[in-house]
Amino acid sequence: MKKIVELKNASVQVNNGFDEIKTILDEVNLEIYEHDFLTILGGNGAGKSTLFNVIAGTLMLTSGSISILGEDVTNLPAEKRAKYLSRVFQDPKMGTAPRMTVAENLLIAKYRGEKRRFSPRKILAHKEEFSQLLTKIGNGLERHLDTPTGLLSGGQRQALSLLMATLKRPELLLLDEHTAALDPKTSLSLMRLTDEFVTGDSLTALMITHHMEDALKHGNRLIVMKDGKIVKDVNHDEKSKMEIADYYQFFE
Incomplete structure (x- = not known):
């Protein structure tokens, strides 16, 4: 093993x-x-x-x-x-960027660890994918793609942190x-x-x-x-x- x-x-x-x-x-x-x-x-x-x-x-x-x-x-x-590795902390504020929207946070997680060049974010192209991901969580986050994460409840933020931490299947x-x-x-x-x-x-x-x-x-x-x-x-x-x-x- x-x-x-x-x-x-x-x-x-x-x-x-x-x-x-x-x-x-x-x-x-x-x-x-x-x-x-x-x-x-x-x-x-x-x-x-x-x-x-x-x-x-x-x-x-x-x-x-x-x-x-x-x-x-x-x-x-x-x-x-x-x-x-990825880490989810005790404090729900630790795992997300509060002024960025839910979709923007997920976009960061999607390209975590990859080399990035200056290019348009193309966030609209990912919205359907992100919406489907968030629907699995089942706490209404899919309706908040354009909401700054700082406005979410602690539970929603922590669920988002967990999703972001596991998106790239960490070792x-x-x-x-x-x-x-x-x-x-x-x-x-x-x-x-x-x-x-x-x-x-x-x-x-x-x-x-x-x-x-x-x-x-x-x-x-x-x-x-x-x-x-x-x-x-x-x-x-x-x-x-x-x-x-x-x-x-x-x-x-």
């Missing part, structure tokens, strides 16, 4: 401002394979976001290595890793607590859409969540983190036999 990401002894140490060195990622070893859908659980300060940041390249390792599709990217900055999709800022009903709807996109298009994805129910229901692997370490890596067979009470025991 194709290995998408491999972390070897990945560690991050930071100065906490009091001349003390704090380890926020501690000798992490992790292999992620094609079509894996990993859900990641852990309390505050467990190292979940740090793990995402070192994979994305927004935070550099102090020691250890990381490779994506066999390429050593340990010292590559985020912009050099962008060809491999790795990072879902960084992407439902946390939404109300329960909208969160449920977005998770249904996420599952559709990830499993339907056979994407490889990592999802940080604080919702035990989402971690139980979605994904084929479960990672539990504590104090910068991976303390549990549960495979599909084990995960399918677990109940919500088993998840709460991880935090006792």
